[in-house]
Amino acid sequence: xxxxxxxxxxxxxxxxxxxxxxxxxxxxxxxxxxxxxxxxxxxxxxxxxxxxxxxxxxxxxxxxxxxxxxxxxxxxxxxxxxxxxxxxxxxxxxxxxxxxxxxxxxxxxxxxxxxxxxxxxxxxxxxxxxxxxxxxxxxxxxxxxxxxxxxxxxxxxxxxxxxxxxxxxxxxxxxxxxxxxxxxxxxxxxxxxxxxxxxxxxxxxxxxxxxxxxxxxxxxxxxxxxxxxxxxxxxxxxxxxxxxxxxxxxxxxxxxxxxxxxxxxxxx
Numbered sequence: 001x002x003x004x005x006x007x008x009x010x011x012x013x014x015x016x017x018x019x020x021x022x023x024x025x026x027x028x029x030x031x032x033x034x035x036x037x038x039x040x041x042x043x044x045x046x047x048x049x050x051x052x053x054x055x056x057x058x059x060x061x062x063x064x065x066x067x068x069x070x071x072x073x074x075x076x077x078x079x080x081x082x083x084x085x086x087x088x089x090x091x092x093x094x095x096x097x098x099x100x101x102x103x104x105x106x107x108x109x110x111x112x113x114x115x116x117x118x119x120x121x122x123x124x125x126x127x128x129x130x131x132x133x134x135x136x137x138x139x140x141x142x143x144x145x146x147x148x149x150x151x152x153x154x155x156x157x158x159x160x161x162x163x164x165x166x167x168x169x170x171x172x173x174x175x176x177x178x179x180x181x182x183x184x185x186x187x188x189x190x191x192x193x194x195x196x197x198x199x200x201x202x203x204x205x206x207x208x209x210x211x212x213x214x215x216x217x218x219x220x221x222x223x224x225x226x227x228x229x230x231x232x233x234x235x236x237x238x239x240x241x242x243x244x245x246x247x248x249x250x251x252x253x254x255x256x257x258x259x260x261x262x263x264x265x266x267x268x
Contacts, residue, residue: 014031017102019101019102020097026083027083028098030102032106033065034071041138043065043071043264044102045114045116046119047076047077048116049185050087061264068265078098087186088188092125092152092198093198096129111137114143114264115145116145117147121148121198127205127207146215146221146251149201150200151195172189173188173189210239210266213231214251214263216247217246244259
């Protein structure tokens with residue numbers, strides 16, 4: 001993290017949001033940039049698996065919010081970054097509960113959900129849950145970066161080997177080497193079983209808002225064909241897919257961030 005980033009984060013108000021009941025409480029770390037233009041929707045950052053709210057793309061979202069006067073909400077899921085809780089307790093349902101609790105805590109009337117990788121899945125689930133409420137939060141748009149909806153059932157389970165399946169059965173988890181950290185990725189049986197309950201690629205996803213997907217064609221983690229599958233489940237109107245021929249999973253190069261900025265500004 002650069003000194004400029006540290007200064008920017010210190011200018012924001014760090015908060016702790018308590019989520020859960022009856023022994024399942026966890027303290028969620030969040031950063032809130034108050035709006036200067038109340039007419040604009042608030043950006044909400046939904047990060048990826050093992051990422052945190054201080055990543056390059058999250059900071060780019062916050063910068064765009066600062067320049068435009070929009071509110072910006074960033075937070076770390078439990079077991080991630082500065083939040084409490086154990087990473088191995090994490091499931092899509094648990095992290096979705098935290099996302100909704102953070103949105104409720106700050107209380108924006110309109111939001112643009114910005115989901116990266118696994119955060120794209122949580123963004124789609126959050127949209128579904130918010131729309132079911134009696135007084136729904138208006139989702140004004142979705143910006144999805146290398147989205148990985150249903151990744152546990154679509155991208156992990158079909159490729160499990162005998163050892164991974166045995167580890168899931170006997171230990172409740174399996175590990176795999178990570179290209180982004182010296183620590184291995186850990187996938188639990190609870191995460192995979194809960195993922196089946198949160199699938200979104202099993203019917204049409206009625207978004208009711210514009211959607212812009214940014215996807216690298218050189219992504220080794222979420223193949224661009226997965227984004228094409230997602231497109232088949234989205235309405236025909238108001239959905240844009242930008243394929244970046246040499247883009248990887250992170251999409252954090254200067255040219256990738258410029259595309260992200262354009263997509264964010266377009267939602268305003």
